[in-house]
Amino acid sequence: MSPTAPAVLIHDPTLRDGHHAVRHQLDQGQLRDYAAAADLAGVPVVEVGHGNGLGASSLQIGRAALSDAEMLSTVRDALQRARMAVFMGPGWGTCEDLRGAFRYGAQVFRIAAHCTEADVTERHLGFVAEHGGEGQGVLMMSHMASPAQLAEQCALMVRFGAQAVGIFDSAGHFLPEDVQARIAAISEAVDVPVIFHGHNNLGMAIANSVAAVRTGARIIDACARGFGAGAGNTQLEVLVAVLERLGHPTGIDLNKVLAAADVAERRLMSAPPFIDSVAVMSGRAGVFSGFKTRVLEIAAREGISPGDLFDELGRRQVIAGQEDLIPEAAHRLKEKAVTEHPTTTAGLDPDVEDLLVRELRVKPEALAADATLEEAGLDSLSLVELSVLLSELLGSKVSEDEIHDARTVGGLAVLVENKRRGR
Amino acid sequence: MSENTALKVAVLGAGLIGVDLLHKIHRSPFLDCVMVVGRDSQNTGLRQAAKMGLPTTAGGTAALLESGRHVDLVFDASNADSHAEHWRLLEPTGALVVDLTPHNSGTPTVPTVNAVEALTGRHLSLISCGGQAAVPILQAIAQHCTPGYVEVVSTGASRSAGRATRLNLDEYIATTQDSVRAFTGTPAAKVMVNVSPAAPPPPFRVTMTVLACGIDPGTVRDLVHSAARKVRAFAPGYAVTSVDATSEKVIVAVEVSSVGGRIPAYAGNLDIINAAAIHLAETRAASPLTEGAAA
Numbered sequence: 001m002s003p004t005a006p007a008v009l010i011h012d013p014t015l016r017d018g019h020h021a022v023r024h025q026l027d028q029g030q031l032r033d034y035a036a037a038a039d040l041a042g043v044p045v046v047e048v049g050h051g052n053g054l055g056a057s058s059l060q061i062g063r064a065a066l067s068d069a070e071m072l073s074t075v076r077d078a079l080q081r082a083r084m085a086v087f088m089g090p091g092w093g094t095c096e097d098l099r100g101a102f103r104y105g106a107q108v109f110r111i112a113a114h115c116t117e118a119d120v121t122e123r124h125l126g127f128v129a130e131h132g133g134e135g136q137g138v139l140m141m142s143h144m145a146s147p148a149q150l151a152e153q154c155a156l157m158v159r160f161g162a163q164a165v166g167i168f169d170s171a172g173h174f175l176p177e178d179v180q181a182r183i184a185a186i187s188e189a190v191d192v193p194v195i196f197h198g199h200n201n202l203g204m205a206i207a208n209s210v211a212a213v214r215t216g217a218r219i220i221d222a223c224a225r226g227f228g229a230g231a232g233n234t235q236l237e238v239l240v241a242v243l244e245r246l247g248h249p250t251g252i253d254l255n256k257v258l259a260a261a262d263v264a265e266r267r268l269m270s271a272p273p274f275i276d277s278v279a280v281m282s283g284r285a286g287v288f289s290g291f292k293t294r295v296l297e298i299a300a301r302e303g304i305s306p307g308d309l310f311d312e313l314g315r316r317q318v319i320a321g322q323e324d325l326i327p328e329a330a331h332r333l334k335e336k337a338v339t340e341h342p343t344t345t346a347g348l349d350p351d352v353e354d355l356l357v358r359e360l361r362v363k364p365e366a367l368a369a370d371a372t373l374e375e376a377g378l379d380s381l382s383l384v385e386l387s388v389l390l391s392e393l394l395g396s397k398v399s400e401d402e403i404h405d406a407r408t409v410g411g412l413a414v415l416v417e418n419k420r421r422g423r
Numbered sequence: 424m425s426e427n428t429a430l431k432v433a434v435l436g437a438g439l440i441g442v443d444l445l446h447k448i449h450r451s452p453f454l455d456c457v458m459v460v461g462r463d464s465q466n467t468g469l470r471q472a473a474k475m476g477l478p479t480t481a482g483g484t485a486a487l488l489e490s491g492r493h494v495d496l497v498f499d500a501s502n503a504d505s506h507a508e509h510w511r512l513l514e515p516t517g518a519l520v521v522d523l524t525p526h527n528s529g530t531p532t533v534p535t536v537n538a539v540e541a542l543t544g545r546h547l548s549l550i551s552c553g554g555q556a557a558v559p560i561l562q563a564i565a566q567h568c569t570p571g572y573v574e575v576v577s578t579g580a581s582r583s584a585g586r587a588t589r590l591n592l593d594e595y596i597a598t599t600q601d602s603v604r605a606f607t608g609t610p611a612a613k614v615m616v617n618v619s620p621a622a623p624p625p626p627f628r629v630t631m632t633v634l635a636c637g638i639d640p641g642t643v644r645d646l647v648h649s650a651a652r653k654v655r656a657f658a659p660g661y662a663v664t665s666v667d668a669t670s671e672k673v674i675v676a677v678e679v680s681s682v683g684g685r686i687p688a689y690a691g692n693l694d695i696i697n698a699a700a701i702h703l704a705e706t707r708a709a710s711p712l713t714e715g716a717a718a
Contacts, residue, residue, distance in 0.1 A: 056615075058574055058576075058613050058615060059572075059574050059632050059634075060574060060576045060615060060630070060632070090592050090593075091592050091596075091615060091616035091617055091618065092615055094592070094593040094596055094597070095593050096593075113618075114617075114618065114619070114620050115620055116581060116620040117581060117589075117618050117620055119586065119589050120589045120592060120618060122589070122590060123590050123592070123593065141620075144620060144621075145620070316621065316625070317619075317620075317621035317622070317625075318621070319617060319619055319620065319621070321576070321578075321615065321617040322578055322617055322619070324576055324578075324628075324630035324674075324676060325628075327665070327667070328664065328665060328676065331665070396641065397641040397644070397645070399644060399645060399648055401648035401651075401652070401663070402644065402648070402666075405662070405663060405664070
């Protein structure tokens with residue numbers, strides 16, 4: 001064992017990131033049992049909260065079973081030695097939420113921004129510093145930015161008062177060399193400890209964390225059994241063993257952290273996260289890991305492939321917090337599938353096609369899926385007529401505006417199908 | 424009023440919002456910009472204003488007052504922290520003050536909902552860009568049902584969010600939540616904001632979720648579309664992209680693009696709040712207050 005290898009501080013967000021895997025539904029007993037076990041193992045920092053942190057419990061991201069106050073006070077009571085951490089993204093939470101976290105005994109405050117948006121953290125890092133907490137600045141979805149950009153953004157957060165800064169591989173997209181380039185650039189640019197937070201979509205979480213340590217990161221995030229969004233995070237107990245072999249002191253007792261991981265597996269999850277096909281697709285597409293459950297649900301409902309949906313979200317460079325785009329992206333994919341359907345005319349319901357051709361005198365050959373309604377020969381007057389005829393045919397109101405918003409013949413086909421399904 | 428019937432206006436702040444506002448004022452036959460006020464002569468927005476041939480000062484609101492120019496209306500496009508001071512200085516002048524920062528001290532005003540009523544006062548708040556996009560729809564839905572919970576999530580492109588916006592996210596959230604509660608009667612409102620780094624930049628998007636009992640999907644759809652049509656009368660890039668309604672829940676997404684202007688299409692957030700500001704100013708120009716018009 002090399003006595004000269006620098007110490008690494010393990011930051012454990014099991015009770016925050018893991019929430020993504022269980023729709024933010026952990027209860028007080030679960031929080032208490034894991035926090036106590038991690039504390040006993042000598043894990044120095046235990047983070048708790050909704051999957052997207054303070055203030056993020058919502059219909060958009062998912063409602064948590066417990067309030068932030070309940071989560072924090074439960075974990076605070078279970079910790080003897082470990083410091084308690086919270087996570088907050090400006091725009092999701094506010095200074096009011098931070099004030100609450102101080103009240104419930106949080107000591108480490110992670111203020112998060114997406115890769116190139118560090119200046120949204122200025123106010124909140126300032127607030128944390130002013131109130132005597134340890135503020136850390138972290139950049140989510142960091143694969144969307146270059147090493148130089150990330151270094152610049154991290155330097156900015158240090159100026160705002162962050163006492164540690166770093167990057168989250170929120171999509172599990174990085175390979176070790178990507179991490180090395182980024183951590184090296186950040187380490188060069190700042191004189192505070194550098195943080196790395198991995199996800200395991202491409203099976204790289206441990207390798208990426210080791211790459212981060214080798215290029216200068218000194219705070220590594222890891223979760224028991226990898227409990228976290230998507231394919232899970234860097235697996236805590238594995239990381240502790242690996243760092244021990246590499247000679248980096250962590251202050252964590254390996255046997256006790258293995259016991260804590262057993263507690264986590266038994267108490268927090270129905271099964272430990274693993275790299276299923278969907279996780280690989282989301283990692284490859286570079287989509288936020290926390291979208292997994294929502295993507296599966298919506299893909300099933302719309303009858304499309306979750307892989308295609310992840311690719312579409314990746315193409316749109318959707319970030320965490322934009323869950324509202326998932327149904328819309330699914331809708332567009334379906335519209336495209338109709339458009340590309342080779343055998344029928346734009347996938348139009350035969351009754352509707354009949355109506356267009358007979359009643360509105362649209363030429364059948366004009367009904368190409370990607371033709372706009374105008375190109376198909378439907379002017380604004382015929383849209384009014386179509387709205388009346390469709391409403392009669394389908395037995396539910398189809399407004400002129402809805403038809404207008406469908407834009408193309410393919411869009412009209414989807415609108416009709418959705419109406420038929422009562423949506 | 425001067426012999427020229429155009430309303431004399433001043434703009435405080437020359438950031439992303441202020442500069443776009445200047446261009447919109449320039450296009451309006453009813454408004455005449457007599458001063459652009461900043462605090463830093465090196466500010467690129469202030470220099471742009473000077474290039475447009477507009478009188479500028481880097482001396483803040485005090486300099487505007489010292490200039491002795493008659494001003495009928497002041498747009499405050501600075502930042503939430505400065506607005507209270509601006510209003511304190513401007514209140515005695517009798518000018519109408521339209522606040523585009525999320526300071527939340529003026530009468531919350533949404534042109535299609537309460538312009539006439541609000542214009543009887545002298546201090547209007549335009550809430551936030553998300554508020555301008557969401558309230559017309561939410562208020563329309565609340566005519567049909569009693570919302571128990573309302574959630575609003577807005578996503579703007581990184582390049583359309585200036586420094587003041589980024590520093591004022593907390594005020595943006597609080598002010599928008601207050602207005603959603605006030606305009607819909609819901610006891611609980613939650614507002615969230617995303618700043619997207621995607622390239623090319625995505626359009627400004629606002630998704631609203633309303634929980635209520637006994638919703639009739641067809642009625643709600645009609646209300647939503649007709650509310651949107653009214654907004655389009657002054658903000659043509661405002662479009663409903665989806666309405667998903669059940670008997671207990673309505674989800675409406677709108678996207679706003681900036682059309683035909685100087686700013687890029689994705690910057691619909693700037694466009695909608697500025698279009699609202701111009702619309703209110705023009706409404707005032709068309710029917711100036713008779714009582715107490717000191718000048």
